[in-house]
Amino acid sequence: MRADARRNREKVLVAARELFARDGEGVQIEEIANHAGVGIGTVYRHFPTKGALLTEMVRTRFQRFTEIALAAEEIEDPYEAVATLFTESAIAVEGDAGFQLAMMGVEDLEWEGIEQEKAAFAAPASRIIERAVKAGAVRPDMSVDDIPMLMCGITSTMYFGPGGGEWRRHLDLILSGLRPN
Amino acid sequence: MRADARRNREKVLVAARELFARDGEGVQIEEIANHAGVGIGTVYRHFPTKGALLTEMVRTRFQRFTEIALAAEEIEDPYEAVATLFTESAIAVEGDAGFQLAMMGVEDLEWEGIEQEKAAFAAPASRIIERAVKAGAVRPDMSVDDIPMLMCGITSTMYFGPGGGEWRRHLDLILSGLRPN
DNA sequence: ACCTGAACACCGTTCAAGT
C-alpha cells in the first residue's frame, strides 16, 4: 500500500471513530469524508461499504472489552472481579455509540479473525466466572456465554429515563440476579 | 370521513400490521401500499410519515401489555403474578417485530393520549408489584418503573444465540435479581 | 373529498476522468 493511501486510510478511521462515537450509525459517508479531508471515493476505496467501516470500528472497540477483562482478573475478591467486569464494560459503552453498536451487534457482525478475538475475551472472562462459581459468589450455572447477552440488555437501556443513567440500576438488578440462590 | 376512506385506512393498517410484524422497521411504504391494494399517496394521506404509521402499530401493541397486566393481577401468588407479567409480555413480544419496537421504543415514541395508556398499564402493574413487595416476594425497592427498562433489555436480546430462545435464560436471571436480598 | 403515481430529495454506492 502506498504511503499516501495508508495515511488516507488512517484519516478516514480517525474521522469515522469520532463522528461515529458522537452520532452513531446515522453518520453519513460524505460527512466522514469531509471530516477526514478526502473524497467519498477514497472512503469507499478503503472500505467497500458503510457496514465494513462500521465493522472496523466495532472490531477496535471489541478489543477494549478484553483489556477490561484482563484488568478485572487481577482483582482479589471473586465477586468484585465479576462486578467490575460488568461495570467497567458498561462505563466504556456509555456515551459512545461505537461501543454500543459493538455490544448490540456482536451476534450478527462478522470479520476476519473474529473467533480469535472472541476467544481472547472469553479466556480471562471464563477464569473470572469460574473462580466466582467455585467461591460460591455467583450462581453455579453462570457461564461466559451469559456476558454478551446481559451486556446487550444493559446497553439497550442506556438512553432510558431523564438522565439516561438508569442502566446503573439495571446493572444492579442483573448483578443481584447472578448471586447464588 | 368518507366510507371508502375509512375502508382504505383500515386496509393500510391491516397490511402494515402483517408486514411490519414480519419484517420490522424495514418494510417499505410501497410494499405496504401494494399489499393493501392502494396507492402510496393513500398511505400518506392517512399517515403523514412512515414514523406515524409505525407509531400507530406500537400504540395498538401497547394495549396488549395492559391486558396482560390485568390478567396477571388475578393470579393468587404474589410472586407468580410478577413472573407471569414479565413472561407473558416477553412471549407476546417474541417473533413480532411490531411488539419489539413497542418495547424498545416506548421511551422515545409519542402519541395523543400516551399518558393515559401508560397509566392504564401502570395501574394494574403497580398493584402487582406492591402486593409482591408487601409479601416479601420481591426486593423492597422494586417499582413499576423498572418494568419497561427490564423488558427492553430482555427484548434486545431476543435474536441472541442459535435458536434465539436465550431470552428465557435472561428473563430467569432478571426474575432472580428481583427477589429480596 | 379522496385517490393515484410520476417526480423530487436524500444518501449509499459506482465509475469515468484525473494525477
Add this chain to the structure above:
DNA sequence: ACCTGAACACCGTTCAAGT
C-alpha cells in the same frame, strides 16, 4: 496506484392531475 466527485439507485415524501 490512488484520488475525486458527478452520476446512479433506492426509498421516503410531495403534489398536480384525475375521479
